[in-house]
Amino acid sequence: MNTFVKSIKSLGSPKTAIIGMVALGVGSVMSYGNPESVSAWYLAGPLAFLAVSLLVAITTNSRIYRRGGLLVFHVGLLSIAVLAAVGRLTFFEAHVEMLEGNVFGVEDTLNVKKGPLHSDDLHHIEFVQGRYTVEYHPGMVRGLTHSYVRVKGDDGSWQDKVVGDDRPLVIDGYRFYTSFNKGFAPVLTWKGIDGSSMQGAVHMPSYPLFEHKQENDWTTPTGETVRLWLRMDTGLDEKNAWILNEKTPESTLVVFVGDSRIELRPGETAAVGGGDLTYDHLATWMGYKIFYDPTLHALFGASMLSVLGLFIHFRRKFSLQPLRAADPVGGRVPVADDPRPTTGRVV
């Protein structure tokens, strides 16, 4: 065998595999907790190395390709490595805060992270946010979320769906999960002296996480910045179970303009910064996590196939040498299909 073939083959040797596994182990330790400072190469490097090593082993090492179970297992491992890489190149992750009654728009997405080959198909997604309920157990422990949405199907019809933390809304492979991040938003109408009118909502910080900081700044169309504080009267006792929904608070909107302070109840209007500001009503907003990875199902299939291969390999070993046959106390028992290097000691 010439040296070139030999060195290619050695790439697929179990010794090389051990080196690759040690490197992957180091990469995993470094990736613990997903620190931003650690390059993705700490994982991608060892995985690429292992993938090449596996490919060579599968094609050149008869101890793998002659044994069905082991072959399926190692091919499965190779597929997982390749799919994980494709997944990293094409994934998409983001957050979005959806106001009750509003339609999803790509431009509202925040903290977007995506792979270089992601094909940005979010434009087709159409759904409208409805109300939600979040169960709380005694002691402010969050339970199930039910977020009601209306989704536009391919045929143009609208369908009602319920989304939760672990029941994503899946549209074209994009998965929307509700999150702890949700809250209230006063809906305001502004009427300028010139007759112009606009309606909008100001998202208050996440509730009940920032219960005591329900405030935000808003700049009027005339350029004046006002501070809005949502004074909540929930009558909540943290020791009891309760349900968060749009009915939870009795609210008063406190508007700070310069030195003055104005209190508005829903439906009330006040003159603010060259116009009339009406506090229409209190709406809710829900924060979603968006996740897209086109390889999810294939990854699942490849992993299950791998385990099946490993199990077949195990069965074969077991049937060659059942444990029960090794019963005789004190006896030297022949050990069939022992893959270890023969030492003369083990038959």
Place this chain on the structure above:
Amino acid sequence: MMDGHATELPWLWAGLAAYALATFAAFRSVQVAHARSAGAMAVRGQENAVLTLLVVGVALLTISLAERWIRIGHGPFVNLFELIVSQLFSLGLVYVVAYWRFPVLRPTSVVVLPILWVLGLWVLVLEPTAVPNPPTYFNNWKWAHVGFGKFFLAFCLIGTGFAGIVLLRRVKRLAPYLRVLPDDDVLDNHAWRFMLLALVFESLMLIAGAVWAQDAWGRYWAWDPLETSAFINWLALGMALHIRFTYRVPTLWSSAAIVGLFVFAFFTYFGFPFYSEAAHKGVV
């Protein structure tokens, strides 16, 4: 402070007492096997005692788990107390079935049962506080993930039982008691077979966990403490199997590696939840 309504506790204590008696009977069986005058019948008698006591122990722990489940309205998945009781139950159950079906592994009880007792002692100092299910724990993949994990740890424990005997034989005072068992090579081979089976179930546990994580937290893998530890454990097991068939590893080292892998798995299970008080707390 003791929770006054924890009606499951007497059943738990009774179950632990049965495990303790089984441990005692296990030591007796090895002692009887060692006494040259004793016949095979005497050994079988002791082994039957171990078997019966373990069955009783598992039954009592089942009642304890059921009682608590009904009392607090959810299964033993959330805090460390629940995790340990449920492992005491499942490790005991898998072990007792293996003990009954494969007489060859019966002597491993002198290693396995004391390990169960470490968990038993630990649970005695924990409070049986009830914590509600986090919102992500209503997913059905939880069952698969937890179930596969239980088999993984149980097979790892059996492997450790064999490896433990190989190691205990190195202790001069104990060696004579363990002499009648098969050679180290044979025990080592049995041990690794269970470790291979453990790898099958650990892989399934990771897959089911990833599917659950995708549903629960919107990502299938994020290198959280438990995920990282479980993955490294999986990799280390695969690596150990590779090293074993690539190099001539002396049985002493091979057995030590198994014990090491078990200890690693033990900390993955009970170490991280111990520090965070709820499995995967970082993302709840």
